[in-house]
Amino acid sequence: MNWLKIFDKSKDLVLQNLLQYYFGRYIKRMLEISVDRENKKFHALVELVGEEKPISVDAQYEIVINETMDGVRIKANRISVSREWIDLIAQEFIDHEFYIEGKNAARMIKLVKDIGLV
Numbered sequence: 001m002n003w004l005k006i007f008d009k010s011k012d013l014v015l016q017n018l019l020q021y022y023f024g025r026y027i028k029r030m031l032e033i034s035v036d037r038e039n040k041k042f043h044a045l046v047e048l049v050g051e052e053k054p055i056s057v058d059a060q061y062e063i064v065i066n067e068t069m070d071g072v073r074i075k076a077n078r079i080s081v082s083r084e085w086i087d088l089i090a091q092e093f094i095d096h097e098f099y100i101e102g103k104n105a106a107r108m109i110k111l112v113k114d115i116g117l118v
Contacts, residue, residue, distance in 0.1 A: 008037065011115040016044075018111070025049070037116050056082040057090075063118050070105040072112060074098045 016033045028047040031054055035042050042059045060078040065071075075097045081087040100108045112118055 008035070008116070011035070014115050015117075019044075035117065040117075051083070055086065056080075061117075063112055065109050065112065065118055067109060069101070070109070071099055071101040072105055072108045074100070 012033050012035055015035065016030050019033070020027055020030050026049055028049055031045040031047060033042075033044045040061050040063075042057075042061055044057045045054050046057060047054045058078075058080045059076050062073075062075045062077055064073040066073070076090075076094055079087075079090040079094055081090050
């Protein structure tokens with residue numbers, strides 16, 4: 001057994017709180033979250049504003065840190081959402097790269113490393 005995996009649940013809670021804070025105007029409540037750090041997969045069950053029932057979100061992601069440039073690149077390789085209309089929108093973001101650079105990048109790099117996403 002890998003003893004470091006004991007801390008994955010607490011890392012998932014940190015990520016849950018971060019996503020709840022960052023996407024707070026869209027998310028009423030995050031019911032569950034889990035990250036498969038080895039395979040870079042993410043699962044969440046979320047109550048969204050304007051939706052009657054919770055939705056399920058599954059994604060396979062890629063995160064690359066460039067410490068010399070103080071930047072983080074995030075890309076979704078696969079996304080699946082249980083609501084068809086949201087899933088159709090999510091498909092538009094597959095393989096698009098999102099960059100976080102500048103003064104917030106250093107904090108993002110530390111956070112991504114601390115919660116084990118890379």
